[in-house]
Amino acid sequence: MNEIPDPGAGPAGRPEAMTAHQLTEQARALLDRRRVQQARALLARALKEYPDSTGLLVEAARADLIDGANDEARDTLQRVLSLDPDHPDARWFLFNLELGSDRLEQAEALVLGLLRDWPESAQFYAGYARLMLRALMFPKARALALEALRRDPDSDDALRASALCDIVERPGANDSVALARLVASNPDDMYTMRLVVAALANASRDREAHALARELLRLQPDDPGLLELVRALRAQTHWSLLPLWPMLRWGWYGSIAMWIAALALLQTLRQVAPGAVGWVTLFLVVYIAYSWVWPPLLRRWINR
Amino acid sequence: MASTNPDLLQPSLTSARVERSPYSQQAHVLSAFFGGPLSALAMSGINAYRLRRIEKDAPWLIVAMVLYLSFEVWLAIDPGGQDFVRWAGSWAGSNALTYVTRALALAFFAIGTVMHRREHTATDLMGLKRPSGWILGFGLVAGGILATTALRNLLQ
Known part of the structure; x- marks a missing residue:
C-alpha cells in the first residue's frame, strides 16, 4: 500500500521546515481539542513566518471548516493544491467540504482521484460510501462500505459508513453490528454517539435517543446541530x-x-x-x- | 489488493444523475386523503421520477392504476359493484363511496412510502432539504378530484 505522506513534513534536514512541521502539529493538537481561537492565533503567527507551508495552510482551512467558514476554507485548500496538487489532506478536506456543500460531482471527482492514488485506503472508500448515501444511491454505498471494511475491518471510517448504511436500509436498525463495534471501540467518540442517537430515533426509541443526545450536548454545548437535535427530540417526547x-x-x-x-x-x-x-x-x-x-x-x- | 468490483470506481454522478430528495410524506398523505387514489399515485410517480427510479416503480404504479380503474368500472357497471355500493351505504351512509376510495388512496400512499422508505430515511438522516409540497399538493388534490369526477361521469 502506498503510504499517505505526512502533510506537515518538509524536506528532511531543513530546520525551518521542521519548525513549520512542529507548528503544524501544535495547531492540529489544538484543533483536535476544539481550541479554535488558540489554534487561529498560533496559525496567524506561524503563517507570517512560513506563508507557503502546506501543513499550516491545511490546519488553517480546518479551523475555517470548524467555524463554518466554508468559502475561506475552500480558498485556502485551493491554495494548498496550487502549491502541492497531490496533497492528500487538502484533497480529503476539500472532498468533505464539497460533500457538505452539496457539490456532489466535485466531491466524487476528488474522492475518485484519492482512490486512484491510494487504492487501498479504507478511509477513502468509506468517504465515497458516504457520498453515495448522500446521493441516495444505496447499492453502491453499501458496496463501497463493504469494500472499505474488506480493506480494513477495524477502520472507524469503514464502520461508520457501514453503520450509516444499516440505519438507512433497515427499518428500526438499532441492531447494527458495525455500530455495536464502533461503540465498543470508541465509547467516547461524538460522531459514533450521534450515530447511536440516529439509530435510536430511526427505531422510534425517542426517549432513549433524547436522553443520549442531552448527554452529548452537555459534552459539546456549542454544537448547533446537536442543540437542534435535542430540541427536536425534546418536542417529540414531551408529555x-x-x-x-x-x-x-x-x-x-x-x-x-x-x-x-x-x-x-x-x-x-x-x-x-x-x-x-x-x-x-x-x-x-x-x-x-x-x-x-x-x-x-x-x-x-x-x-x- | 484490487477492488473486487471495478465498477465501484467508475463515476456515478453527473448533473443529470444527482438524486433529488423526495416530497415529504405529509404532502403525499394529504394529497391522497383529499385528492383520492389518482393523486396518491401521481405523487408516488413524481417522487419516483425525482429519485430516478421510475423504471423500478412503473410496474406497481401501472398495476395500482389498473386496479383503481377496474374498481371504478366494477362499481359503475357490474351488478356486484352496485350491490357493494348499496351494502356500504347501508353501513356508512351516503359518504360510503368517499370513505372506500379514500382508504384505497391511503393504501396507495402506504405502498408508495414503503417503496421509498430508504430514500425518506436517508433524506432525514443526511439533513437534505425537501421541496415544498404546497403548490404541487394543491394541484394534485384539484387534479385528483376533477379526474375522479370526470371518470365517474364518463362511466355513468
Missing part, C-alpha cells in the same frame, strides 16, 4: 404529546389507522348508541385540531 402516541410511534401509518378506527367507531355508535355520536364527533374534532395545532406550537416554544 403533552402523549395522546398522539400512535402517530408519533408509527407516523402517518398510525394516523391512517386512527382514521379508520374513528370511522368504524362512529358507524358502530350510529347503530348502537346514536345519542353519543355528537359527543364523540366533537371529541374527534378537538383531537384532530390538537394533533395539528399543538405539536408545531410546542416546537416553537421549545426553540424560543
